[in-house]
Amino acid sequence: METNGNGSQAYIITNSQLGLELDPKDEKDKNENEPKKRNLIFWKCLVFGVFSGYFLWATIYYVQDLKRLSISDSACSGYGCLMILYIFILYGITYTYIIKPYLEKHVLKFLVYPITSCLKKIKYIDQLFSAAFFLGVFGYLIFDTSDNRSRLMPISGLLVFLLIGFLMSNNKKKIPWHTVLWGLKLQFIFGFITIRWNVGRQIFSCIGDKITTFLHYSQEGAKFVYGDTLVLGEINPETNVRDLGGVFAFSGILTVYFMAFMINILYYYGIMQKVVKVIGEFLQMVMDTTICESVNTAANIFLGMTEAPLLLKPYLKNLTNSEINSIMTSGFATVAGSVMAAYISYGADPAALITASVMSAPAALCFSKMMVPETEEVKITKENVDIVENEYESVLDAASQGVSMGLQIVLGICSSVIAFIAFVAFINGILGWMGILVGFSGENQWSLDLIAGKIFIPVSYIMGVPWEDCEKVGKLIGLKTMINEFVAYKTMGEMNLTGRTKMIATYAICGFSNPGSVGILISAMVALIPHKKQAILKTIYKSFIGGALVCFMTACIASMLYPEIALQ
Incomplete structure (x- = not known):
C-alpha cells in the first residue's frame, strides 16, 4: 500500500504478490537490450522504407499500364491486394507509435468510458439487447428460409447442445449468462460476416485460397526429399496424370514442418503475438472473460492445443480451474493452421475450415464458462499480464526450433493415427x-x-x-x-455427399476432440503446470465433450445461414 501525492492511499498489486518473482538481472538486461531495440527500430524503418518504395513503383506501373483493371478485381491478387496489405501495415505503424501512446487514452476517457457508463445505468440493458438481437436473427431466418423451412431445424440442435452444457455444469448458480449469450451472439455475427455477407465471404474465400497456395509450397521441399510418387501419388496410366493421391505420411501432413517454421519466425519478430493479443483483448472486452483464457482462445484460431498455452507460460501456474477448463475446451474445439492443409488435401473447403475456427473461438469460451463457471479469485488480469517474449537467440534459432516442433507434431499425429x-x-x-x-x-x-x-x-x-x-x-x-x-476428413472425401451435407460435416468435425488429443493435452498441461494435475484430470473430459459440442453448435449456425444457391 502506498500514499499518493494527494494524501490518499492506493493499493498496488506487485508481481511478487502474484508469485511472479522478478530476476535481479532484469534491470541490467534492460540496459543491455537498449542497443538491440535501437537496431530493431532502424531495421524496421529500413524495411518499411523499401516496401514503401516498392509500393510507389507498383502504383506508377498500375496507373500507366494496368489501369484497365479495377482495384476491386485485383483485391485478392494483384495491385489491389498489395494496396490492402500496405494500408494494414501503415495503420499498424500509426496505431503503435501515434494512436496508442498519445490518442487512445483520451478517446477512452472522453468518449468510450462516458458512453459505456451511461449504457450501464440503463436497467437490464444487456438482457434487452440480447433479446432484441436474437429476435432479429430469428426474424431474419424466418424470412430467409421461406423456400426451405428445414434450415430452421438446427435451432433445436443449438438448444439441445446448450441444455447438455447446462446439465453438465458443476455450479449452475454461478453460470455467467452474459458470457454465454455473447458467445452465441459472436458466433452468429462471425457467421453472418463470413457466410452471408458477400464481401466477407469473398475475403475468407480469398484467405482460404492464399493459405492453400502458401501451404502447397511445402510440397517442393517434400518432393526433393521423398520424390514425386510418395508426395503427389502415382501416375494414372489412363490419363497420364498424378491423380491417385500421395502417401499420408509424406503428403498430407508434411506442411506441418513449413507451418511451424513460419509461425516461429512470426513469433520471433513479434507479429503473431500482436495479432493474438488484439483478438484476445477484443474477446475479453466483449465477453467479460479473463485475459489469459481470452488470449489463449484467440491463439487457438492459429495454433494447436499444446502451442497456444505457451504464450502464457509464466502465468499458467496462477490460473484458476475454470480458466484451465477454458484453455482445454478451446483447444478441443478448434484446429491448428499447421494441419489444415491435410484436411484440404482430402477435399475440405479452405474457407469453411477457417470460418469454423473463427466461429468456434467465442463459442468455446461460452461453453466452458457454462460447464465450469468461475468460483475462484482471478490473479492474472489485463493490468498485470504481458505476453511472454520469445526465448530464441536469432531468427535462425526460431526457425530451426519450429522445424523440431513440427517433427514432434508429425510423429505424434502419425503414431496416434497408427x-x-x-x-x-x-x-x-x-x-x-x-x-x-x-x-x-x-x-x-x-x-x-x-x-x-x-x-x-x-x-x-x-x-x-x-x-x-x-x-x-x-x-x-x-x-x-x-x-x-484426419481419418474423418479422408473418409468424407471418399463419400458421395450433397453440397449442404458436406458443408455441415466439414464444420461438425473441425476440432481436436478425439482420444489421442486427450492424451496429448494431459501430457502437455501437466508438464507445464504439474501442481494443477488434479484440476486438469478432473475437468479434461468436460473439456473434451464441450469441444465436440462447440463444433456441433458451429455446424448448426452454418447450416442455418448457408443458402441453397451457395452450395450448388
Whole structure:
C-alpha cells in the first residue's frame, strides 16, 4: 500500500504478490537490450522504407499500364491486394507509435468510458439487447428460409447442445449468462460476416485460397526429399496424370514442418503475438472473460492445443480451474493452421475450415464458462499480464526450433493415427466375428463405424443434415470422435455427399476432440503446470465433450445461414 501525492492511499498489486518473482538481472538486461531495440527500430524503418518504395513503383506501373483493371478485381491478387496489405501495415505503424501512446487514452476517457457508463445505468440493458438481437436473427431466418423451412431445424440442435452444457455444469448458480449469450451472439455475427455477407465471404474465400497456395509450397521441399510418387501419388496410366493421391505420411501432413517454421519466425519478430493479443483483448472486452483464457482462445484460431498455452507460460501456474477448463475446451474445439492443409488435401473447403475456427473461438469460451463457471479469485488480469517474449537467440534459432516442433507434431499425429486405427480395426474384428455368429455379415456386419453411424443419426439430423445423409455424417462424427479428424476428413472425401451435407460435416468435425488429443493435452498441461494435475484430470473430459459440442453448435449456425444457391 502506498500514499499518493494527494494524501490518499492506493493499493498496488506487485508481481511478487502474484508469485511472479522478478530476476535481479532484469534491470541490467534492460540496459543491455537498449542497443538491440535501437537496431530493431532502424531495421524496421529500413524495411518499411523499401516496401514503401516498392509500393510507389507498383502504383506508377498500375496507373500507366494496368489501369484497365479495377482495384476491386485485383483485391485478392494483384495491385489491389498489395494496396490492402500496405494500408494494414501503415495503420499498424500509426496505431503503435501515434494512436496508442498519445490518442487512445483520451478517446477512452472522453468518449468510450462516458458512453459505456451511461449504457450501464440503463436497467437490464444487456438482457434487452440480447433479446432484441436474437429476435432479429430469428426474424431474419424466418424470412430467409421461406423456400426451405428445414434450415430452421438446427435451432433445436443449438438448444439441445446448450441444455447438455447446462446439465453438465458443476455450479449452475454461478453460470455467467452474459458470457454465454455473447458467445452465441459472436458466433452468429462471425457467421453472418463470413457466410452471408458477400464481401466477407469473398475475403475468407480469398484467405482460404492464399493459405492453400502458401501451404502447397511445402510440397517442393517434400518432393526433393521423398520424390514425386510418395508426395503427389502415382501416375494414372489412363490419363497420364498424378491423380491417385500421395502417401499420408509424406503428403498430407508434411506442411506441418513449413507451418511451424513460419509461425516461429512470426513469433520471433513479434507479429503473431500482436495479432493474438488484439483478438484476445477484443474477446475479453466483449465477453467479460479473463485475459489469459481470452488470449489463449484467440491463439487457438492459429495454433494447436499444446502451442497456444505457451504464450502464457509464466502465468499458467496462477490460473484458476475454470480458466484451465477454458484453455482445454478451446483447444478441443478448434484446429491448428499447421494441419489444415491435410484436411484440404482430402477435399475440405479452405474457407469453411477457417470460418469454423473463427466461429468456434467465442463459442468455446461460452461453453466452458457454462460447464465450469468461475468460483475462484482471478490473479492474472489485463493490468498485470504481458505476453511472454520469445526465448530464441536469432531468427535462425526460431526457425530451426519450429522445424523440431513440427517433427514432434508429425510423429505424434502419425503414431496416434497408427495406434488408434489399429485399435479400431481390432475392435471391428471382434464385433464382426460376434455379428457373424448371429447372422450379421456383409454390409450389415457389426463395426464401430456402423454403430457410430446409428448413434449419431439424431445429432446429425438436429444439425440440419438431410435425413438420407444422416447416417453418413454420423459415421464421420464417430470416426472423428473415436479416432481423429484426419481419418474423418479422408473418409468424407471418399463419400458421395450433397453440397449442404458436406458443408455441415466439414464444420461438425473441425476440432481436436478425439482420444489421442486427450492424451496429448494431459501430457502437455501437466508438464507445464504439474501442481494443477488434479484440476486438469478432473475437468479434461468436460473439456473434451464441450469441444465436440462447440463444433456441433458451429455446424448448426452454418447450416442455418448457408443458402441453397451457395452450395450448388
